[in-house]
Amino acid sequence: MATTWKNKPYRGRRRADTAPLARKVENSAVESPTLLLFVLIAAIGVLAYTGFLLNPSNRGDWLPYGIVITAELILVTQALVSMWTILSGGQDPRTFAFHHSQERLFDATTIERSELAERPHDWPMYLENRRIRVDVYITVFGEPLEKIAKTAMAALAMRGQHVTWILDDGESDAVRDLAADLGVRYVRRLTHHGAKAGNINHALTVSNGEYFVVFDADFVPDKDFLYETVPFFIDDKVAFVQTPQAYGNLHNLISRGAGFMQTVFYRFIQPGRNRFNAAFSVGTNVIFRRSAIEQIGGMVTDSKSEDVWTSLRLHERGWRSIYIAVTLAVGDAPETIEAYTKQQLRWASGGFEILMQRNPFSPRTKLTIDQRIQYFVTATHYLVGITPLLLIMVPPLEIYFDLRPVNLTVTWLTWLLFYAGFYGIQVLLAFHTMGSFRPETLIMAAVSFPIYVRAFVNVFSGREQKWSATGSKRDYVSPFNFIIPQVLFFVFVLLTSLVGIVKDYSHQTITLATAWNVTNTIVLGTFIVAAFRESHRARAVEAPRATFYPTFARPVSERPIHSIPAPVPVRARAASEAERLVPVFDQAGRTVS
Template sequence: MPAPALPEVTPSALSGEQDGLSESVDRRRGARDSPSLMMLVLIATIGVLLYTTFLFDFSNRGSWLPYLMVLTAESVIIFQALLSLWTILSSGHNPRGYRFHNAQNRLWGAAGKAPDFAESAADDLVALPMHLHETPVAVDVYITTYGESLDTIRRTVSAAVAMYGRHTTYVLDDGKSDDVRALAAELGAEYIRREGNAGAKAGNINHALSVTSGEYFVILDADFVPKPDFLYQTVPFFAESKVAFVQTPQAYGNLGNLISKGAGYMQSVFYRFIQPGKNRFNAAFCVGTNVIFRRTAIESIGGMYMGSKSEDVWTSLHLHEKGWKSVYISTVLAVGDTPETIEAYTKQQQRWATGGFEILLKQNPFSRKRNLTLDQRLQYFGTATFYFIGIAPGLLLLVPPMQIFLGLMPINTGVSFGQWLLYYLGFYFLQVVVALYTIGSFRWETLMLATASFPIYTKALIAAIRGKDQKWSATGATGKKASPYNFIVQQLMAFAFLVLTSIVGIWQAMTVSSFTLALCWNLLNTFVLGAFVVTAVRESRANKRAEKGLPPKESRRSKRAGRAFEVTAGGDTPARPAFTAAAPVPARSVDTDADRTYDALTPVGR
């Protein structure tokens, strides 16, 4: 099939990229298509399989209890590793085909000529009618709010109103604030408030659907600031009648502390490689924001799913069961906030994990009742079981103390250290190598959160089993910050236990003049969990300073990082990531090439 002609104004021109540079040839797609990456993934897969054979060779078994604990935890990790590697191998698929480019060429009308974006006035750009199959389309933009600050809402609404292409912006205020109503009127957005808060975010969106009529609707969380070309980059996909939604990445501009960095880095591989890989299987799922839906698709399943706080994944699952198609593009089209406090991180992760476990328990993807392809079943099963990987560290933390206190070893003494290390590094070291290649560096903040989060995911599993509803909490909601210690009781107890174990282990080593692998392992766990406890201490001190009205203390490193994100494009409001828009939007200046945007917002070294 011949390559489609480029529109007169290319996506690169809209994004501020250099002429001729598109996502199909940018550095990130090059990484996904790289033979080197494919080779690394295949080698890593071999490493996983070899480690699996070593682990399940019962002749290597030590004491039954620690061995079974290691076997259980590592089996979860192995399964997720294999599924991730398989999905990454499929991540070179480009969803932009001839139909997309043809529709994008004609988005502004049958003539296929876009206006001169550099010369056109902002109001003219916003008022441009969009077309699919030569027919005008109506687009609604929903900004869901629930107690976020007015500054946060202002940034998002201002940018949403200024997006290119005719659309109507609605503020869906579940916080029922008259100040938000006034702000929406000031910025030229419509305001919708409902009675009660049934169904949380999903209920809020369903209510908006009942009082609006756009053929397509965008969902933006209150803290995600969209680029002006959001609609230009996404609406053309709907030229294909079976496309239900187009999802774009979550990128973050508030990576200022250990919690926000760890939470942000944890999702880097997912948005860069896993979601693109899911395109190949028609299994990319909605992540709740930065997404545009076809109204008729949502109506076909009775609206956004309201039976879970993870309405995004559940809605995606039901759409795929109905035969609808999903599209994920890795171009960053909106930038928002990741959790900055232990409280926010805990609530977010517990909500997400509960939703995943609910899918496994209530709607098992491998059930005969599910109308899914085999590939979709496997992908959704991986999503539903993913958070077991967060429980696994809790089991592994107990293994070294069992050897130090009780002399129980998971591997028998007949296995040499060199033999064990060869298999172990063949698994874990190669996983690190793949991570280094895909996201550019090893991030210890992610290791810290992964180690410390096992109580969160354990609670989520229990909540899903009990059918206990999770209280909704917006990431950027305002209000008095609770003490971080309220959310890390189990982590504090685990840290104290590991410190005691380390002391005993060091005493034993000094007595017998031999440092064991169990002691080294325990010391590493103690250090990592200790870093999390120190983070909680610092956060508690910062909260107390805030309560007294004192400015936060910043380290020199934090100040340098802050200066790297200084505002360079108009406005007096606090700095926030955004992009050159048709109308001035207070924002950080960010390079809008998709790959370079990730570098700036999620500094992972690629």
């Protein structure tokens, strides 16, 4: 009796008496009728709130009214386009050609008759009966060794024959020794030009895979990453396949806020962008076609957001992008205020660069109208992050100067009704999409405006921004070094709340301005408390600690052959130390050690 595929650890070319294993499923059903209903109701709420604000009879004093109108129109525009994008989703990018290619990615007959059956990482991969080569790049810049090791081990174990490389821009001998122990190839550049993009471009000069995967050092891939992504390249116009960023370290306010802020984007916005061929790379958990990158002259090195810029240039050349909402790698969200600030500053700078240097609506930009809209939304997205700065100034104008955004005939209950129609429905939408409302998301979105203002000013003035990896570890720096504007605003709104409470008490009434300002005080105060806690934890662990990999600090010649960290299992490799060494390449591809 023939053995069925469901009892096999691999998939491959089908035979008459076999059936393929079920593929992985998406994280969510974008076509859910309930989701569509929520999106439509939210859109109605947005339009109703917009009509309320623009009604001339509701207009108050010009200064606060102008501030509110400016902020809310930015929010409304982004909300409506996002809802349109979500409603456009639901199409599975995995066509018949994909499934046909996936079923034949591995040659089952050859595997069964050879010694490869128990070594899935060595199974040859085929597209249209042509054997392909894949390189896997792990970009490193000062991340902890334990994270690099975990990612490298998972990359080595991925099903499908591939070559794994550690691209070390941190010039770490410990990382070099780790690569030797794990049996992965190691590359160290002599310069750091182009940051991460330059690191990848250099790796392309010393490798020859037709496709290359990029993982950040802290993103651990699933064993089926290649199985779920490579078959898309059966379409000669596909330049890259992007998968979501998922996080496994959501244990404090910063990491939860940073992680949950991305949930709707990866679960609903990116799938919708597939409909417009406008899904863009996010820099990790992605696989590229080498020839597509070579056509545009390599990964873009002129920006710190090389992922979005590279995607833009590929789309301009007519290449196609694919996004699949399947979690195939899990990594770390920023855990500290410093890491979060640097991440958001880098991302926002990239968006503003597109807006100011390559306006998607410019005639020189060769995009479809749908792509122009989507890239314009990307370029202006971080303006949403500046709106809290505008809105935080409205209550003080009323408390100190009696300047109101709406006239006195509009009660605060009426305002609240329309306001709830805008924001309340979106909270319910968050409940539906994420299972609950995450206050951390609201807090981080409300207090991040100094980051986005700085990014805007930097791009507008042409100021160079130093690149920093999100997960890299450096000497301890107080979180308050990065949140001085938030602290000053907290003091200001706290004093304003006290003034407002005193005035309301004397008038025997509760005003919207005071309630609004107290809310702002609580939000900023919660963030300040989180900074104090982070500072306290950092001081507690600042004392010297033993390294996770003590044997990696010694030269290779002095280490035992099997000096593999106990917590990380490794498959058997050559016993000879000489066979386990890996070369270090210079810019020209010559071996230097």
